[in-house]
Each structure stands twice: as structure tokens, then as C-alpha cells.
Amino acid sequence: MTEQIPIETMHPSVRMLSDEQVEAIHRTSLDILSRTGIVVKHEGARRLLLEAGAWESDGRIKIPERLVTEALASAPSRIPMYNRLGELTMPLELGKVFFGTGSDCIFTIDVETGERRRTTTEDVERIARLSDGLDQIDFVMSMGHPSEVPPEDAYLYGFVGMLRGSTKPIVYTASDRRDMEDIYEIACAVAGGEEALRERPFLLHYAEPISPLLLPPESVDKLLFCAEKEIPVTYPPSPNTGGGGPITMAGALALGNAESLVGLVLTQLVRPGTPFLYGMNIAALDMKSAIVSYGAPEWATTMPAWTDLARFYGLPVWGAAGATDSKVVDAQAGIEATVSIMMAFLSRCTLVHDVGYIEYGTTSSMEMVVIADEIIRDVRHIVGGVEVSERTLAREPIHRARPGGGFLADDHTLKNWRWAQWRPLLLDRMRYGEWVEKGGKDMTTRANERARQILAEHEVEPLPEDVEKVVRRVLERRKRNK
Amino acid sequence: MADILQEIATNLYDGEDEKVAQLVQKALDEGMSPQEVLNDGLIAGMDVVGRDFKAGDLFVPEVLIAARAMQAGMDVLRPLLAQGNVPTVGKYVIGTVQGDLHDIGKNLVKMMLEGAGFEVIDLGVDVEPGVFIEAVREHQPKVVGMSALLTTTMVNMKATIEALEDAGVRDSVKIMVGGAPVTAAFAEEIGADAYAPDAPTAVEIARQLAE
Numbered sequence: 001m002t003e004q005i006p007i008e009t010m011h012p013s014v015r016m017l018s019d020e021q022v023e024a025i026h027r028t029s030l031d032i033l034s035r036t037g038i039v040v041k042h043e044g045a046r047r048l049l050l051e052a053g054a055w056e057s058d059g060r061i062k063i064p065e066r067l068v069t070e071a072l073a074s075a076p077s078r079i080p081m082y083n084r085l086g087e088l089t090m091p092l093e094l095g096k097v098f099f100g101t102g103s104d105c106i107f108t109i110d111v112e113t114g115e116r117r118r119t120t121t122e123d124v125e126r127i128a129r130l131s132d133g134l135d136q137i138d139f140v141m142s143m144g145h146p147s148e149v150p151p152e153d154a155y156l157y158g159f160v161g162m163l164r165g166s167t168k169p170i171v172y173t174a175s176d177r178r179d180m181e182d183i184y185e186i187a188c189a190v191a192g193g194e195e196a197l198r199e200r201p202f203l204l205h206y207a208e209p210i211s212p213l214l215l216p217p218e219s220v221d222k223l224l225f226c227a228e229k230e231i232p233v234t235y236p237p238s239p240n241t242g243g244g245g246p247i248t249m250a251g252a253l254a255l256g257n258a259e260s261l262v263g264l265v266l267t268q269l270v271r272p273g274t275p276f277l278y279g280m281n282i283a284a285l286d287m288k289s290a291i292v293s294y295g296a297p298e299w300a301t302t303m304p305a306w307t308d309l310a311r312f313y314g315l316p317v318w319g320a321a322g323a324t325d326s327k328v329v330d331a332q333a334g335i336e337a338t339v340s341i342m343m344a345f346l347s348r349c350t351l352v353h354d355v356g357y358i359e360y361g362t363t364s365s366m367e368m369v370v371i372a373d374e375i376i377r378d379v380r381h382i383v384g385g386v387e388v389s390e391r392t393l394a395r396e397p398i399h400r401a402r403p404g405g406g407f408l409a410d411d412h413t414l415k416n417w418r419w420a421q422w423r424p425l426l427l428d429r430m431r432y433g434e435w436v437e438k439g440g441k442d443m444t445t446r447a448n449e450r451a452r453q454i455l456a457e458h459e460v461e462p463l464p465e466d467v468e469k470v471v472r473r474v475l476e477r478r479k480r481n482k
Numbered sequence: 483m484a485d486i487l488q489e490i491a492t493n494l495y496d497g498e499d500e501k502v503a504q505l506v507q508k509a510l511d512e513g514m515s516p517q518e519v520l521n522d523g524l525i526a527g528m529d530v531v532g533r534d535f536k537a538g539d540l541f542v543p544e545v546l547i548a549a550r551a552m553q554a555g556m557d558v559l560r561p562l563l564a565q566g567n568v569p570t571v572g573k574y575v576i577g578t579v580q581g582d583l584h585d586i587g588k589n590l591v592k593m594m595l596e597g598a599g600f601e602v603i604d605l606g607v608d609v610e611p612g613v614f615i616e617a618v619r620e621h622q623p624k625v626v627g628m629s630a631l632l633t634t635t636m637v638n639m640k641a642t643i644e645a646l647e648d649a650g651v652r653d654s655v656k657i658m659v660g661g662a663p664v665t666a667a668f669a670e671e672i673g674a675d676a677y678a679p680d681a682p683t684a685v686e687i688a689r690q691l692a693e
Contacts, residue, residue, distance in 0.1 A: 406586035
């Protein structure tokens, strides 16, 4: 046969909203911005908006459609993210999907003792190192809010922990402008200067407004700092259904979209072209416990929906998956993580955080990160689709097969098994007797062992000494300026 | 001298069938005995394969590719071994019992046995007791292995053992059984000598029984 045009492989995807639904939500958001208005508790941002054409009435800032349209026009369609070694590892653009951990858990499950306890800077560094050693994890977040340092220094120490623990791109949080400046100083030292950091950003900042309709001062200040320095930034609101947002998913999406667009507008007013990651977080406020549910199907439903909105806007998009409300790593954790990771992949959400959260985001678990790594690997195979080609159709092997004899020892199997079949790392497929013999371990036990093994064996390229010097200088300055 | 045997074992492990055949010929040309090449080269290599498979470091296709390399080496040795009347590890008669057409598991065991140096006589599927008796009389194997995938056909393992007893050849062989529904308890109940839950275990047990 002459070389024929290959048959394109279909990769399954999901759309949650029709074009008509996307437009209806978009128009409602524009209506919220121009009619309802928002409260901006930051003088600089207020002035920026008013000078650009927004107006103020009834104590609210009202934003016309034109500002949104202009911001959408100037925002870049992609954010190329690098690791701290200067390699492009995470080009945030529509169609790609990247996974990483979440930020600022109050507690962690100690991987050695199983105890639930307050997190420390060391935990942040260790979970970052674990994430560095997991090949399905693309970026790191702190997974802990250091409790052994003064509260006002916790974010800075968390950032240093991530930086030391991993070379992967960092998504970070901060409390205020001082945090932002200190972290920026360290980041510039890592990248080799301000210009180098702008060209090869390895960090992305996560700030958020308060839903509904409120932009607090520090949050806006951090957002503006990013725009000034051209640090990639995301500003996802959390209009959780029945809490920060209406009880209905469409209402939550319309509100969250409006709030996210304000973040976009502000960054583009400060500096057109600021890399902005669109998105939101929509959990369900549970009507029994009043917790914000990270495993709720509403999250897995709205994430593809706001990803559809992101496609409409042509912006890369933020989401969350691989998290659970369960207090332990159990079947519930597996269900909730799998459903959300599957939807993140199918919808092509660009940057997906919160992998490894348990207890509705209050606690981090290394076992959960390790299990989610396996789920991501599994679902990645599913969205790979079915290659249909001469080599995969296996015409000849089928033709030569002895009826009932099987393909196990056929050349086609021996030649192609490595790529043609998925193999688990952590999921168990042992025969019963062997499983018993090897300790009869369940998934969580195996995940715990894998986490400890990675911590014991995985090496991360240390920070260069000149960067460590800057880190120490910044931390010392903090201690002096109490 | 020992280096070439090590080289045979290593190439066998990697499934390099042509290389293994060449090295076996080279070893013979250098004056080694066929038995030495078989035991310390080919079988030594397969032992490592078996060990690593059992430890979970190798996958089935890798074992089969190694077994194929073993066969390539055996093809060079076989005429010499026959001439010199040097014994192989042993003969093994294998088949899926009467009424059962399942072939794949039995074939896997067969290939792994061959990989371990057994001379395997494969009776195929749906094998009547009489055919097992004939094969035992003709080939005088050390071991007879029976496979069944169905609860409805595993009873024919018992019937086959009874037929071997009636024919007076039961005690000349060891009998192994296996297959998804078969258990160690069932094997004992029907008077088999051994049960193996999977192919590598089958090879291990067969080697013990053949000693």
C-alpha cells in the first residue's frame, strides 16, 4: 500500500454550554457589571476604572461593556510558563491541560504518623518535593499555610518552601503588597533579573475577590502589582452555590464571570497585555454542614461551563480537580477526585489546581496527591482516544490468528504492547494469592509507601547559592522589620 | 569461558534471539558442552527472567520475547543434545481438558515451560482422557498439566486422573492442574499432585516435580 492519509484520532471532549447558553451568561455578566455594579475598596483601582469610562452610582462602580471588550482584546491568548530552570514546561493555552496541587491548607496528614496536624514550612517543602517527583503533576502550590512562623510571614515562608522543594512552575498566594514585593525580589534572583522573569515567568499569582461583588483592598493591590510587573495572574472569584453565589449554577456562573472580568479589566488598564488566567471556583455550600464542598458535582459541572466561557473569550482558564470532602483517603476521595479530573480533561480546562486536597480543602494529604497522580495518568489515556490506523487495525494478526488461540504471543503483541496498553503504577491488579503475600495492602497504604519512597529518593536541583543568599536576606529583613 | 555464558544469559534476558543463537554456536565452537551451555547460559538466563517477572519487574510480553530467544538457542543445541542423549529439564504433556476450548492460558504456561527448558508436548484443547493416556505412554513425561477455564469442565480433570489410574500410568507422572476456577483444595480433592495459580508459579512447581 502506498502511504495513505492518516485517519485523525478523535480525542473525546465535553462542552457543558451551548453557544446560546454562553452568550446568555456573558450578557447577564455585562448587565451585572453595568447595572448592578461592584464595590472596589481600593482607591487606585477605583480611579483607574472611573478614568477609563466606568462610573459610580449608589456606592458601586459600574463598568460599561466597552471596557470588557477592550480588555479581552488586549489580554494575551496564552501564558507560556517556565520552570525555575528556565525551561518551557507549561504553556497555558486553550486545548492544553495542566495539573497541580492547591494552596494554604491549615492541616496536613503526616505521612509518617498518619496524624492530622498543623502544617509547617517543612511540610510545604516536602509536598513540593513529592509533587516534583510525580510526573503527572505540572505545577506546585503550597498545600500548607506554615503555622510555625508569624502569621504575616506565612505566605513568604510558603513560597520559599515551594521554591526549595521543586523546580516546577509555582502558583502562589500572598497576603499583601509587601509579600508580593519580597517574593518578586526572590523570583527575580531565580530568573536572573526583572527582564528575564518577564520573558520566562515561572510563577503565577492567585488572588481573589470576595463573592458577591466585593473587591477587597489587599486583593486588588496584589492584582495591580502583578499587572505592574507583568507577573501572570489569576483572579478567580468563588461564587459557591448558595453561599457567595446564587443557589443556581447559571446564576453563580454569571456572577463569577462578571467578577473575573473585573479582574481582567483592571490588569489590562494597568498594563495592556498583562497575562491573565481567566476562571473561577464554584463549589456548593452544603446545606447540611455549611461546608464549601470540593467534591460536589456542581464543581465538576460548572468547571466545563466556565471553560466554555473561556473559549468564547479566547483566554486560558483556571479550574480545580482531584480534591475531596472526605476526611480520609478512601473510596469517597477516589470518586470525587476521579469525577473532577475526568471533567477537567474532557473540558480542556487549562490549569487545574487543588489536586490532593482532602477535608474540603482544609487538609492536605500526600497519599491523595499520589493517588490523584495515578488518576490523571489513567484519564489521560482515555482522552488519548482510539488510534485507527493500519498498525492498530491489526488486519494481518487477526487473519493469521488460530481461532481460540489468542494474541498473547503474536508478534503484533510483542512489538506493540508497550505503547498500545496502559499500565498502572499504583492501581493493583495482582492475583489474590500474590496480593495477600505482598501484605494485602489497600490503595491508600500503597500511596503512602510511594510517597515515602519518593521523599526518600527524589532529588531536586537545589537553589543556586546566590539565590539562597537573596532568600536569607529577605527572610532576615522580615525578622528585623517586625 | 564463563563470560560467554553470562553474555548468553544477558542477551536472552533482553530477548535478542539472533544474538543468543550466534553466541550458543560460538560457545560450542569454543569447546563447551551442550549441557553446560543449556544449564549455565540459557536456563540461567531464564531463571533471572522468571525471578524478575515474579517480582513484578517484567511483563508477560518481555518473558515471551525472552522465551523466544531461549528457543533460538535451543534450536542450535537440540540436535546435539539428542545425539549425546543429554537430558533436558524434562518432558511435559499439557492440554485443556475435554469439553473446554480455552487455549490462551494453557499456551502461556506452555511457552513459559519451554522457556525454562522443558520439552513440552501440547495436546491442544478439548483433550479426551484417552489422548492424555496415549501421550503419557508414548512420551513418558515427568509431568502432565491440565487446564480448565469453566466450572463445568473442571470436573473432567477428575475424570482424566481416574482414566490415567485405570490405565495404570497414573503413578508414572506428576499431575498439575490450573485455570481460573481451580483452587488448591480442588486439586487435592481430585488427587492431583499440585496446583498453580499462574504461569510463573506453574514453571516453578514443574521444576520441583521434575527433579
